[in-house]
Amino acid sequence: MDLPRLSTSSEGSSSGESSPILSNFNSSTSLILVHDDEEPTSPFDFRDNDDGDEPESPDFEIRRHFSPAMAPSLVFLYLLSPYLKLGALLLPNTQHPLKYGIPLLIAFAILSAFSRQIWYMLARYMRKADLEDIVLDAFALGRGKERRRAWLRSLVRGGTGLLRVLLAVIYLRESVHILLPLLPEGLPLPPRPVLTIVFALALLPLVSAQSLAAKRIVYATWASIATYVIWFFCVAVAHSNGTLEVNPSWLRMGTFWQGITTTAFAFTSSSTLPLYASLKAGAPPEALSKSSLSRSFRTLSLLSVAVAGCFTLPLIFFTANPKVVILQDPEPFRLQPAIAVFNALTLLLAIPSVLITTPTLPIPERIRRSTSLPLSKSLTLILTIALSLVPTPIARVLSDILIASACASTYFLPALVHITTHFFKRPLSIVIPTIHSSQEALPAEADELLQRKERALQQRQFRKRLVWDIGVWVLLLPVGGGGFVWGAGRLAGRW
Template sequence: MAATPRSSTSSDSFDSRGISPTDVFDPSAALILVPDTEDATAAAFDFSSDEEDPGQADLQVERVRNSSIPPLSSTSIYLYLLAPFLKLGALLIPSLDIPLRAAAPALLLFAALSVFTRHLWYMLARYVRRTDMEEIVLETFARGRGREGRRMALRHAVRLSVQIMRVSLAALYLRLSVDMLLAYFPNVLAVPSRLVTTIVLVALIAPVYSARTLASKSVVYASWISVGAYAAWFACTIYMYTRHIVEPIAYSSSLGKLWDGTPTFAFTFATSSTVPLYASLKGTTEPMTPKPRRSKSFKLLSLLSVILAVAFTLPLVFFEASAKVPRQELPSAELKATVAVFGSIALLFSVPSILITAPALPLPLPVRRATSLPVSKVLVYLATIGLALLPAHVTRIGSDLVLLLAFLSTYVAPALIHITIHNFRRPLSIVIPPTANTTSRPAEPSASDSRHDELLQRKERTMQRRRLGRRLIWDVAVWVLLVPVGGGGLVWAVQRMLGNW
């Protein structure tokens, strides 16, 4: 693929078109030797580019270490890659009225697309050598000098979209966790039960949200509790369906039209923070290590997380057929309450990790200096609580928008960026200039001068031809992801929300 081409002479330095600017290197060179710097990149985490000064690499490293996702262990990375899959989408699968012959292929399809899109982000991060999605977008649509205005506008747009997505998703999870418990709270108080339940739950997770980064032990433990609660909910659900006693009720009146169908599978395997997590994993590589251990392979961790998620979600699609079998007994109230509590915990304890990774609000400098309190975090938390308490008809529309944003950020954004950066942007590096002058050579070329090494040139061309087929396959796959899956899914979702389909 274009984003991760390799050769015997360079690492991560080839563009799919093999074109390069001639104003940087000697145009008479037949082959340009680019030193292999992948080991240094793995050790020092150098996210530099052709247009940066040497100090930019240190700035990138410092940015990773000071971000909300600092260098983490492989176990923590795996946790944060797996946890988003075992949330609301998975809890809703047993409530979907989809035939098994359609549900199982749809779930496996979106699981495969999740692996594919994560790999796209991974290769884009390596290609442009940036540590987060914001920087990748800037390198794609506003690269170079003299575009400060466009870069600033894009930066604010990306941060705003991520902020809206994080806060809305956290509010939806908080709302649904309250919905699952409302039936077990008395409604005889002067204050509405929803408000009381919401206050109790947000007070429970407030200490976890006070952590600054995902490396905090409280956030890690909360994420493990969320995954463990889903595993317990999954076990109870399996038990009830094997006994044909009840259909687990996770679907809520707070959800909109898009959630009762195949889009739920797309949301189940929606991903976020892929690039920061990859940067965090690379940031743990010890200096002078020639090659990361297999346990530090981001591609392996990503694949294993999806495989485990499929193992914990695929059995749920068989319950549609099981639900048609006559019930053998009625469920006990204790068993129903247990399922509701585990489902609520799975959603509730994922809220802190979602909000912690949200960008800070652009508050004026006097406001930030006036107090030592984290004003931005407090405002984000209050906004989340306020959104979770909105009326049901407003929440239905908001839930559809959340699903739509998750779909676009997971399946459309990486494909669009890949196509733009590899088809409409100038390549970052040089392999073989298309107009290389191989005739004007010195009488006695130096043995160390790679541009006069004909054997090396032939080897390079052979390797490029071998990679041509793979690059074409990847390009076709990305176009399929962008147009039929992304474009078609967007059109269908909009029409469904408008009530036309």
């Protein structure tokens, strides 16, 4: 039989939490009996109103001030957009037979949705929606770990910035290279650097936007998806006519770009936690108590994966069943120029949303105050242009770093943080508030009834999390560990 929930008469009405907050643990404190109309909500209780926490609580930091409020449609847009980019554009060149290609694509689509769900659960459990805060709480919580926290904070910011910049570099580089064969010969200036600078100048007004909620970024991202859809249909028509050619970008990628890894890269994503925070920040106060399906982050995430699957799965059929047609006319109706243009536009229009979410560079405050120019964004764009012009051997190395870091951050990192948080750390209290930030043992004078209630809820939460724990271990060891072993063997020339 469930024990009743207890509350003190001194409990503040503005706490915003359903669990009681005791002002002290004196057993003589006057208690009143509050009957539970329903079972207490657990961070891992995935019902339709699972997104209905109360972010106004002082302990609930989901609605961060730096997360712009977004409508569900915009959150869905940015959840979908990463799936319809470089990885999907390269899928027709993976040459997987259907018996391998289809299961692989479906598996990585499921793993991507699962990884997003892990980040979502960690945000709800830790009551934070910032990657730095979650990583610091998982690996460097407590006193005497200031040096480790500073090192981890720099590592997270540096890794996030590296991933964003490399993504923008490869996008810009490939959008230029794809269009070079379409330019006329005998140009007075070298076409590659000139076209790179022209594209960068065209992106400058977009990159200068403040956040993903800016209208120009929203329009550019929607346009990027539209150009991908047009590219998709052009590729389908070219395949049916037997005129589909190999994507030149495929030949310029590095050692790690094989069939399996490219499929995995196609479903990599980032900014999951900021998008969840933006969804929460955009929810009206009256909708916080019970969120509708349209405001469910889990629903939007699954829908984005499903839509991406509809526009990527047919590409596996194109590569597995190449169609060869003997044509009498040497110049048939060719779609390759259109395919190249829409390929380039898809990558080019995705750069602003990537660079805007790049962490700011550590520029001294004295220098930042000396000018009104956005130094961090300007320097990031200049760095992107410079790296996109490096020689091909260096670019191959950069592409390998990109695919390795993108897959690790999507599939491996959330599993590692989840396991560290739930297997090697004391669980966060549900009924009895944690007094010490280091999560030491509860005071001996805590009421025995509250401790029994706490243990019962912790056991119930653990049982609900068992299935997710099994999935996380699979994500960590066979997927993440296997990927690291394969990458090491690939670099060593073993396979």
